[in-house]
Amino acid sequence: MTPRRRRHGFTLIELMIVLAVIAILVSIAYPSYREYVIRTHRTEGKALLAEVSGRLERCFTRHSAYDHADCVAAATATSEGGWYRVTADPVSASAYTLRAAPQRTQATDDARCGTLTLTHVGVRGHTGTPPTGYVCW
Numbered sequence: 001m002t003p004r005r006r007r008h009g010f011t012l013i014e015l016m017i018v019l020a021v022i023a024i025l026v027s028i029a030y031p032s033y034r035e036y037v038i039r040t041h042r043t044e045g046k047a048l049l050a051e052v053s054g055r056l057e058r059c060f061t062r063h064s065a066y067d068h069a070d071c072v073a074a075a076t077a078t079s080e081g082g083w084y085r086v087t088a089d090p091v092s093a094s095a096y097t098l099r100a101a102p103q104r105t106q107a108t109d110d111a112r113c114g115t116l117t118l119t120h121v122g123v124r125g126h127t128g129t130p131p132t133g134y135v136c137w
Helices: 012-063 069-074
Strands: 084-091 096-102 116-119 124-126
Touching: 012 069, 012 084, 012 096, 012 116, 069 084
Parallel strands: none
Antiparallel strands: 084 096, 096 116, 116 124
């Protein structure tokens, strides 16, 4: 009797099972990852809105009007990563509305929240129509 030779390697069935398990894990993890990235970019837009609002408030303190030339110049900015662009529309002597418009792929990926808004009294809003329970702010 000759001893049996030991086989080395994997069978095709074993490899297919491993690939199926990996595919299932990726199909679960990738949407969660995308949602996390979208929320992170949105946080960048919210931070920029707060920064520009602070600039306008400091300008109002100095000039007693939001529509002073220095204030209007301080009312536009682009976020550090370039995902949001903030503009003030409209700006009057006593009020403003800031709009953070999503840029690049964020504009299509975050259609649920759309453009974020912030007024001079701190009222937050958005132009999108998120599903019930979804929080944009």
